[in-house]
Amino acid sequence: MAGNSIGKEFVVTSFGESHGKCVGVIIDGCPAGLPLSENDIQPELDMRIPSQLKIVSARREKDQLELLSGTFNGITTGAPICMLVKNKDTQSEDYESNKNIPRPGHADYAAATKYGRFNDYRGGGRFSGRVTVALVMAGAVAKKLLMKHGVDIVAYTSAVDGIRMEVAPKPENIREGRDENPIRCPDQLIAKRMEETIMKAREEGESVGGIIECVAMHLPVGIGEPIYDSLDSDLAKILFNIPAVKGVEFGAGFEAAEMKGSENNDPYQTENGKITTTTNNAGGILGGMSTGMNITARIAIKPTPSVAKEQHTVNMATMKNETIRVGGRHDPCIVPKAVPVVESAMAVILADHMMRAGFIPKVLKEAK
Numbered sequence: 482m483a484g485n486s487i488g489k490e491f492v493v494t495s496f497g498e499s500h501g502k503c504v505g506v507i508i509d510g511c512p513a514g515l516p517l518s519e520n521d522i523q524p525e526l527d528m529r530i531p532s533q534l535k536i537v538s539a540r541r542e543k544d545q546l547e548l549l550s551g552t553f554n555g556i557t558t559g560a561p562i563c564m565l566v567k568n569k570d571t572q573s574e575d576y577e578s579n580k581n582i583p584r585p586g587h588a589d590y591a592a593a594t595k596y597g598r599f600n601d602y603r604g605g606g607r608f609s610g611r612v613t614v615a616l617v618m619a620g621a622v623a624k625k626l627l628m629k630h631g632v633d634i635v636a637y638t639s640a641v642d643g644i645r646m647e648v649a650p651k652p653e654n655i656r657e658g659r660d661e662n663p664i665r666c667p668d669q670l671i672a673k674r675m676e677e678t679i680m681k682a683r684e685e686g687e688s689v690g691g692i693i694e695c696v697a698m699h700l701p702v703g704i705g706e707p708i709y710d711s712l713d714s715d716l717a718k719i720l721f722n723i724p725a726v727k728g729v730e731f732g733a734g735f736e737a738a739e740m741k742g743s744e745n746n747d748p749y750q751t752e753n754g755k756i757t758t759t760t761n762n763a764g765g766i767l768g769g770m771s772t773g774m775n776i777t778a779r780i781a782i783k784p785t786p787s788v789a790k791e792q793h794t795v796n797m798a799t800m801k802n803e804t805i806r807v808g809g810r811h812d813p814c815i816v817p818k819a820v821p822v823v824e825s826a827m828a829v830i831l832a833d834h835m836m837r838a839g840f841i842p843k844v845l846k847e848a849k
Contacts, residue, residue, distance in 0.1 A: 485722075487718075487719055487722075487829065487830075487833075488510070488829065488830075488833040489710075489833065489837060490510050490833055490836035490837050491508065491510045491511065491623065491626075491829065491832045491833040491836050492508070492509040492510050492833075493506060493507075493508055493615075493616075493619045493829055494506065494507045494508075494509070495612060495615035495616065495619075496615070497565070497568075497612060497615065498601045498603070498604075498606040498607050498609070498611075498612070499568070499601075499603060499604030499605050499606055499607075499609035499611040499612070500568060500576075500601065500603035500604045500606070501568060501601065501606075502567065502568065503565045503566060503567045503568060504565065504566055504568065504611060504612055504614045504615055505563065505564060505565030505566070505615060505618075506563075506564055506565070506615035506616070506618045506619045507561050507562065507563050508551070508561065508562040508564075508619055508622055509561045510836065511551065511557050511559070511562055511622055511626070512557065512559065512626070512836075512841060512842060512843050512844060512845050513556075513557055513558055513559035513843070513844045513845065514556060514557065514844050514845030514846040515556065515557040515622075515625060515626060515629075515845055516555060516556055516557075516625075517548075517551075517552050517555065517556065517557050517562075517622065517625065518548070518552070518555050519546050519548050521621060521622075521625055522546050522548070522564065522618055522621040522622070523545075523546050525617050525618070525620065525621040525624075525821060525825070526544040526546060526566065526614065526617055526618065526621075527544070528617075528820075528821040529544065529613075529614070529617060529818050529821055529822070530544075530818070531663035531664070531665070531817045531818065543569070544566045544614060545566060545567070546564060546565075546566055546618070547564065547565050547566065547567075548562075548563075548564050549563040549564065549565065550562060550563045551563060559843070559844070562622065564618045566614055566618075568611075576602060576603045576604060579805060579807075579808075580602050581796055581797045581798040581799075582794050582795070582796050582797070582803060582805050583794055583795070583797065584786060584787065584792075584794070584805060584807055585786065585792045585793070585794055585805075586783075586786025586787075587605060587608070587786050587787070588605065588608040589602060589605070590797070592606070592607075592608055593797060598797075605724075608724065609724065610723075610724045610725065610815060610818070610819075612724075613723060613724070613819075613822040613825075616723070616822055616825050616826055616829070617821055617822060617825045619825065619829050620821075620822075620824060620825020620826065620828045620829055621825070622832075623825070623828035623829045623831070623832035623833075624824070624825075624828045626832050626835075626841055627828060627831055627832055627835065629841075629845070630701075630835065630840055630841065631699045632697065632698065632699050632700050632831060632835070633697070633698045633699060634695065634696070634697045634698075634824050634827050634828050634831070635652060635655045635656055635659075635695070635696055635698075635824065636665075636693055636694065636695035636696070636820045636821070636823045636824045636827075637650075637655050637659045637665055637666060637667055637693070637694060637820060638659075638664050638665045638666040638672075638675065638691060638692075638693060638816050638817060638820060639666070639691075639692050639693065639694040639779070640691045640692040641664065641666075641675040641678060641679065641689060641690075641691035641814060641816055642675075642678045642679075642682070642689035642690070642691065642814075644671060644674050644675050644678055645671075645692070646666065646667070646668050646671055649694065650667045650668070652696045652698055652775060654667065655667050655696070659820075662676070663676070663817060664676055664679075664816075664817050665816075665817045665820040675691075679813050679814045680813070682813045682814065683813035686788055686789030686790045687784075687788055687789075687790065687813070688784040688785035688786075688787070688788050688811070688812070688813050688814060689784050689813065689814045690725075690781070690782045690783045690784040690785075690814070690816065691782055691814065691816035692779055692780065692781055692782070692816075693779070693780045693782060693816060693819060693820055693823050694777070694778070694779050694780075695777070695778045695779075695780065695823050695824060695827055696775050696776065696777050696778075697765070697775065697776040697827055697831060698775050700765070700771045700773070700776060700831065700835075701771065701773070701835075701838075701840060702770075702771060702772060702773040703770050703771060703838070704770060704771040704831070704834045704835060704838050704840075705766065705769045705770040705771055705834055706769060706770075706837075707768055707769045707770070708769065710769070710837075711766075711768075711769025711770075712766050712769055712770060712771060712776075712830075712834060713731055713764075713766045713769060714769065715830050715833075715834070716729075716731075716776075716778065716826075716827060716830050717729045719826045719827075719829060719830050720778070720780055720823065720826050720827075722826075723780075723819065723822055723823065723826060725782050725783050725785070725815055725819070726780055726781065726782060726783075726819075727781050727782070727783045728779075728780070728781030729778060729779070729780055729781070730764075730778070730779050731763070731764030731765070731766055731776070731777065731778050731779075732761060732762045732763045732764025732765070732766075732777055733745060733762040733763075733764070734764070734779060737762060740762070744762075745762050746762070747759065747760045747761060747762055747763055747772075747774075748760070755773070756773070757773065757774065758772070758774055761774045761775060761777060764776060764777045764778065765777060776827075776831075778827070780819075780823055782815060782816050782819055784814070785811055785812050785813065785814065785815050787807040787811035788807060788811075789806055789807065790806070791804050791805070791806050792804065792805055792806075792807075
């Protein structure tokens with residue numbers, strides 16, 4: 482299958498499948514002069530796997546980065562950057578016995594129909610969450626570009642199976658609390674309850690979903706374009722490309738539908754010589770453009786569709802009704818794994834729009 486590309490200036494193309502030889506990414510348009518090495522990207526890849534292994538799949542990929550092109554002497558050259566990680570801990574035989582039986586909640590049936598049964602069905606192939614590795618690699622580069630301009634992005638788990646943080650933490654405090662537990666939740670007590678419900682689901686052969694909140698800070702005013710290239714529509718598009726994402730909202734989101742106009746509007750004020758708003762129901766975006774306030778997004782993650790309980794399906798070869806119990810190795814909850822993926826997705830789009838607006842030049846510094 483062909484790779485998929487996003488962006489117009491910061492162009493990201495991913496390739497690979499869950500049980501193929503590798504998963505990788507090509508970035509075209511990254512400016513020359515950015516210090517970049519494996520040490521900048523490997524920690525982002527490592528973040529995908531929570532430290533508490535009992536809450537994640539038994540598949541143990543080390544995701545060892547290979548940076549193949551686009552840098553020289555530890556600095557980007559302006560040429561395409563190619564990165565990949567090899568798939569080493571695959572058990573493809575787990576999928577052979579049910580290759581004609583689509584798993585409920587997965588893309589198996591749609592993919593088999595679309596590609597004439599030539600698709601790689603092992604582990605979901607191109608439609609597996611495994612392909613988000615490519616997005617994380619691209620996001621690591623995008624984050625480094627954005628940080629040169631003071632833009633910072635942080636995401637965290639705000640809800641799992643109905644257990645939620647009722648008050649959003651201050652963005653500057655998120656990382657410190659989030660990284661103290663495998664759930665990626667800044668509130669330690671709530672994180673413990675989330676972990677317990679995940680473990681309970683695993684014991685019952687079930688899975689649970691949740692919500693990730695993501696905040697982008699210090700973005701300049703006016704980033705984004707009206708109508709077809711609006712900032713929120715581009716962000717929503719890339720976020721919906723993360724497998725298992727079923728909902729995206731910015732600011733007040735769906736709650737805005739229950740507000741009066743005066744309640745939903747964000748009043749302007751001057752603060753330390755800057756124009757800000759007293760509230761942020763718009764989530765930092767109006768008219769498809771950044772307002773200068775924090776961009777805030779909430780992303781709904783569905784329960785992992787692979788569950789051990791018996792489910793109804795159809796055998797595509799015999800066209801007879803059957804039942805299936807999904808084997809293999811699966812996560813009882815993919816929300817913690819998805820936190821760095823959400824950060825990366827937002828970083829890629831913000832870097833792309835910052836380049837379009839001219840905030841990020843083609844060459845970052847001259848060689849000495």
